[in-house]
Amino acid sequence: MKLIIPMAGRGTRLRPHSNTTPKPLLPVAGTMIIERIIQTFSKTLDRTIDEIVFVLGDFGDEIRQKLADMAERNNAKASFTRQDEALGTAHAVYCAEQYLEDEVIVVFADTLFDTEGKVTVDDADCVIWLKEVEDPSRFGVALHEGEKITGFVEKPSEPISRMAIIGVYYFKDGAALRSEIKYLLDNKITGHGGEYQLTDAIDRLLKAGKVFKAATVDEWLDCGTIPAWLETTSVILEKEKHRVMGDVSGSEITEPVYIPEGVVVRNSRIGPHVSLEKGTEVNNSTLGYTIVQDNARIDGAELKNSSIGSYAQVKGFKGAAHLGDHSEIEG
Numbered sequence: 001m002k003l004i005i006p007m008a009g010r011g012t013r014l015r016p017h018s019n020t021t022p023k024p025l026l027p028v029a030g031t032m033i034i035e036r037i038i039q040t041f042s043k044t045l046d047r048t049i050d051e052i053v054f055v056l057g058d059f060g061d062e063i064r065q066k067l068a069d070m071a072e073r074n075n076a077k078a079s080f081t082r083q084d085e086a087l088g089t090a091h092a093v094y095c096a097e098q099y100l101e102d103e104v105i106v107v108f109a110d111t112l113f114d115t116e117g118k119v120t121v122d123d124a125d126c127v128i129w130l131k132e133v134e135d136p137s138r139f140g141v142a143l144h145e146g147e148k149i150t151g152f153v154e155k156p157s158e159p160i161s162r163m164a165i166i167g168v169y170y171f172k173d174g175a176a177l178r179s180e181i182k183y184l185l186d187n188k189i190t191g192h193g194g195e196y197q198l199t200d201a202i203d204r205l206l207k208a209g210k211v212f213k214a215a216t217v218d219e220w221l222d223c224g225t226i227p228a229w230l231e232t233t234s235v236i237l238e239k240e241k242h243r244v245m246g247d248v249s250g251s252e253i254t255e256p257v258y259i260p261e262g263v264v265v266r267n268s269r270i271g272p273h274v275s276l277e278k279g280t281e282v283n284n285s286t287l288g289y290t291i292v293q294d295n296a297r298i299d300g301a302e303l304k305n306s307s308i309g310s311y312a313q314v315k316g317f318k319g320a321a322h323l324g325d326h327s328e329i330e331g
Contacts (some may be wrong), residue, residue: 001103002174003041003049003076005034006092008057008083016324017293017309019294022059024109026229029106029236029258029275033107033223034067038074041105046120051077053099055092058083088195094181100174106198108167112232114219121170124213126205129168131203131220139164140199142214149212152199154192157211166220168200180204226307226322233291234273246276277310285314292323 007024014023024034031039041049052071056063071078082097093106103121113129121127128149130142132237141161143151153160171177180201183189191197206212221226221235237256243252246263253259254271262278269286276282279295286302293310302318309325317331 001047001049001105002050002051002053002099002101003038004053004093004096004099004106005037005053005106005109006057006083006089006095006106007034007185008055008092008095009086014229016322016327017226017307020309020325022063023054023223025063026223026232027275027277027291028112028163028223028229029240029242030260030277032070033112035070035074037107037109038070038076040112040114042074044115044119045105045115046118046122047103049074049105051079051099053079053081053096055081055083055088055095057082064318088190088193090181090184090201094178094196097178098183100178103175104171104174104177106169106171110222110224111166111265112219112221112223112236113166113168113217115215115217119215121172121213123211124170125172125176125210126202126212127170127215128202128212129166129215129217130163131166131217132162134162136162136164141165144214147213149206149214151206152203154197163214163216164220165199166216166217169198170215174260176205176210177201182194204331230273230289230291230305230307233275234289237273237275242290252302 007022025032054067066080081096083092121210136159136312137155140154142149142163143161184196184200191200221232223232242258244259244261245261248265250267251265252269257271258275260278263276266283268282273289274287276292277294280292282298284300285298288304290303290306292308295310296308296312298314300316301314305320308323311326312323313328315330317329321329323329
């Protein structure tokens with residue numbers, strides 16, 4: 001089965017980090033967002049994903065290689081296609097039209113999710129992953145009777161359903177989805193924001209008599225903004241309870257934290273809710289509720305509610321900072 005991941009967007013709400021790294025490749029406690037999604041499928045889906053199709057924008061060979069390596073680690077082949085112009089979710093999926101055959105899963109890599117037990121896709125033409133939310137007016141929602149989905153509403157003004165569509169979809173027949181998206185494109189049928197919406201293509205499949213089933217998730221975590229990325233990292237740290245593996249001396253560590261092998265911490269106070277990626281060095285500093293990416297160096301700083309990029313350097317700064325890769329800040 002193929003997994004199709006549209007990820008051509010620049011992730012502007014995660015700048016400065018997304019200036020150099022596509023949003024789905026940013027880490028959450030040592031593992032890229034996109035790899036955590038794939039691992040969730042391996043754990044919860046009653047099918048095996050053997051090919052991952054990445055719909056990319058203007059990303060270089062280094063990004064492709066990272067994605068290919070990640071696919072190989074998860075026993076899948078990597079394939080690549082491009083979306084040169086952002087025309088909506090349906091258009092993004094259609095950029096992988098040559099791969100829309102047989103069974104496919106489409107996932108938009110903005111969020112992490114988890115559920116207990118296995119998700120079965122038997123006896124359904126389509127499965128939509130859903131999460132109950134307090135404010136359905138912010139989301140596309142599904143109407144349903146038991147497990148069977150009966151309709152879709154985009155950002156309802158009245159709470160006719162609290163089951164939000166989280167951006168994960170299974171299709172037994174990828175060619176049928178391709179045909180419905182092509183109909184939207186050929187007839188210039190746009191939806192919210194004047195863009196081609198995947199929910200419009202799915203609604204056409206539903207009206208054509210396809211059987212839709214709901215798969216509910218227990219956890220749905222946003223990674224689309226810096227505050228959300230920090231919050232999601234905190235939740236994952238609480239859940240996974242990593243052991244401190246780095247070289248730590250003369251320091252006070254308040255869990256939960258992620259300090260893997262290859263990290264050096266000297267005479268510092270770290271935590272809670274701090275994630276330090278490999279190659280990072282921290283000296284004489286205090287860090288809380290902070291993400292530090294690989295090979296950064298922190299000296300004499302006090303950071304809270306911060307995100308520090310790869311190979312960045314922080315010297316003597318006190319407060320909150322969001323520093324891009326290869327950048328420097330001094331207090």
